[in-house]
Amino acid sequence: MLKTVTIALLISFIYIFNVSAQLPTNLAPKREFRGVWVATVANIDWPSKPGLSTDQQKQELIAILDRHKAEGMNAIILQIRPAADAFYAKSREPWSYWLMGKQGLAPSPGYDPLEFAIKEAHARGMELHAWFNPYRASMSANTVFAKDHATQIHPEWFFTYGGKKQFDPGIPEVREYIVQVILDVVKQYNIDGVHFDDYFYPYPIAGQRINDAATFSKYGGDFKSINDWRRNNVDLLIKQLDDSIHHYKNFVKFGISPFGIWRNNYEDPEGSASDGLSNYGELYADSRKWIKEGWVDYINPQVYFTFTRRVAPFATLVDWWANNSYGRHVYVGMAAYLVNSRAEAAWRNPKEIPNQIRYLRKNNRIQGSVFFSSKSLSTVARGLSDSLKNDFYKYPALPPQMPWLDSVPPNKPKELMAEATKLGVSLKWKMPERARDGETASGFVVYRFEEGEEISILNPKNIMKISFEDYPFFLDTNVKPNHRYSYLVTALDRLKNESEPSGPVGIETE
Numbered sequence: 001m002l003k004t005v006t007i008a009l010l011i012s013f014i015y016i017f018n019v020s021a022q023l024p025t026n027l028a029p030k031r032e033f034r035g036v037w038v039a040t041v042a043n044i045d046w047p048s049k050p051g052l053s054t055d056q057q058k059q060e061l062i063a064i065l066d067r068h069k070a071e072g073m074n075a076i077i078l079q080i081r082p083a084a085d086a087f088y089a090k091s092r093e094p095w096s097y098w099l100m101g102k103q104g105l106a107p108s109p110g111y112d113p114l115e116f117a118i119k120e121a122h123a124r125g126m127e128l129h130a131w132f133n134p135y136r137a138s139m140s141a142n143t144v145f146a147k148d149h150a151t152q153i154h155p156e157w158f159f160t161y162g163g164k165k166q167f168d169p170g171i172p173e174v175r176e177y178i179v180q181v182i183l184d185v186v187k188q189y190n191i192d193g194v195h196f197d198d199y200f201y202p203y204p205i206a207g208q209r210i211n212d213a214a215t216f217s218k219y220g221g222d223f224k225s226i227n228d229w230r231r232n233n234v235d236l237l238i239k240q241l242d243d244s245i246h247h248y249k250n251f252v253k254f255g256i257s258p259f260g261i262w263r264n265n266y267e268d269p270e271g272s273a274s275d276g277l278s279n280y281g282e283l284y285a286d287s288r289k290w291i292k293e294g295w296v297d298y299i300n301p302q303v304y305f306t307f308t309r310r311v312a313p314f315a316t317l318v319d320w321w322a323n324n325s326y327g328r329h330v331y332v333g334m335a336a337y338l339v340n341s342r343a344e345a346a347w348r349n350p351k352e353i354p355n356q357i358r359y360l361r362k363n364n365r366i367q368g369s370v371f372f373s374s375k376s377l378s379t380v381a382r383g384l385s386d387s388l389k390n391d392f393y394k395y396p397a398l399p400p401q402m403p404w405l406d407s408v409p410p411n412k413p414k415e416l417m418a419e420a421t422k423l424g425v426s427l428k429w430k431m432p433e434r435a436r437d438g439e440t441a442s443g444f445v446v447y448r449f450e451e452g453e454e455i456s457i458l459n460p461k462n463i464m465k466i467s468f469e470d471y472p473f474f475l476d477t478n479v480k481p482n483h484r485y486s487y488l489v490t491a492l493d494r495l496k497n498e499s500e501p502s503g504p505v506g507i508e509t510e
Helices: 007-012 054-071 113-123 172-188 213-219 226-248 287-292 314-323 352-361 374-378 382-392
Strands: 002-005 033-038 075-081 127-132 158-161 164-167 193-196 253-256 329-334 368-371 414-421 424-430 443-450 463-467 473-476 484-492 502-509
Touching: 033 329, 033 374, 054 113, 054 374, 054 382, 075 113, 113 127, 127 172, 172 193, 172 226, 213 226, 226 253, 226 287, 314 329, 314 352, 329 352, 352 368, 352 382, 374 382, 414 484, 414 502, 424 484, 424 502, 443 473, 463 473, 473 484
Parallel strands: 033 075, 033 368, 075 127, 127 193, 193 253, 329 368
Antiparallel strands: 002 502, 158 164, 414 424, 424 473, 443 463, 443 484, 484 502
8 A cells, every 4th residue: 555655754765866966986977868760761761661551550650669768879860851742641642662562652641740749759768850851852763753842843853863862952942942841841840850861962883973063063163163063052951941940940050961971081170080971072962061051950870880890980970070079969870780791891780880879978068879670670770779778778878968949947846646546646736837938747757665765866777757848747557565765857948958846745655
């Protein structure tokens, strides 16, 4: 049987709320970005094949989210626009082929995959970042396009490279169109972030040339170099998106996941000590400039290399990005898909990625990791998944704060109450008053402490629940008989600033 403990009984507990206090070094950080890419292109991760029923799609996605929640993830990077198509209902572009097996074919009425994914992710304390491919319009020469696909309405906007249709980034109308496509989602969906991967101008293919000479002639202006002009075209899109996204919703993060090398130091003395393809030279993507100018909130370089990769060592590139973060966040892209592969002997060492995570955590200018991709963590990288669940991500974490977007914490929840029920300890509270920036709470963190345990919100092992929903209640079903517990609740705003705690309140079990 359970009974409520009076506040007087809690005097014996030591209450500490000091965000500057130091935790033991062996604990995982309380704030860390722990993301995973969920790719829809070619049905890499979800759905498992085109044409599944709505219920099957939902069941598969729930299973994916539950698995990553168990691993300790706090962010899902969901690909919603793989090729100028849509995995969401409120779109000016046709439904994706990889959803129902025919481009433009809608799923069941009333079903919006993105809306469903956001709700389910937030309920599990995971952010949902909407992943767009800005320039890709097809994956093969055999694509059957819907009548309302952009390639059919504006064929002059595209060039073909490697058999794939690509938007021409040098056309102003193209940039404006892409911005509006993304703003459709920003305005109409409760996403936490807008995310790009590494596909800007296409990766080079021997014998292929980008057919944009006419565009350069028309729009090149004073640029003497077509390469500089191409980089500027991408810069213009990134800058406009940064301005536009934050104009409509300042709390929506904008992040990009470029290829792991900006420039090699033999090309530019400010580049990394590496020898490989570069964003700047081959993809016309000046990825460092975007951080330096503050056009992105986070950079997520795909450092898909091992410590022993001679031409591009993992540690060398991670250190370079950390040293070139300019106060923005750096989340390192991790190659879960290469675990146990024959690409390099080091990938068959089960300690490779665990050692990479340890290395990242030693650098205070690296704020987390993103793993490619979801399915890999249940197939080739099952051992890594176990390590995340049982070791590195054993305790929950909040995403890192972004003070350049919002540094005002919410007010604390009001009137926290604990009640004994047959199912466990029921906690209820009231929404906080609005903070000075007008925000109330869009999520909560529940902490639990056993009798005699230091009461502090610094230690993530005491987190029972993180929710990015504004539901002011929690049922703790994992309680032992004859135990005394104390609970705290804090409020979160959209950018995961955390309030002071409400409480403590206590419960004694018999």
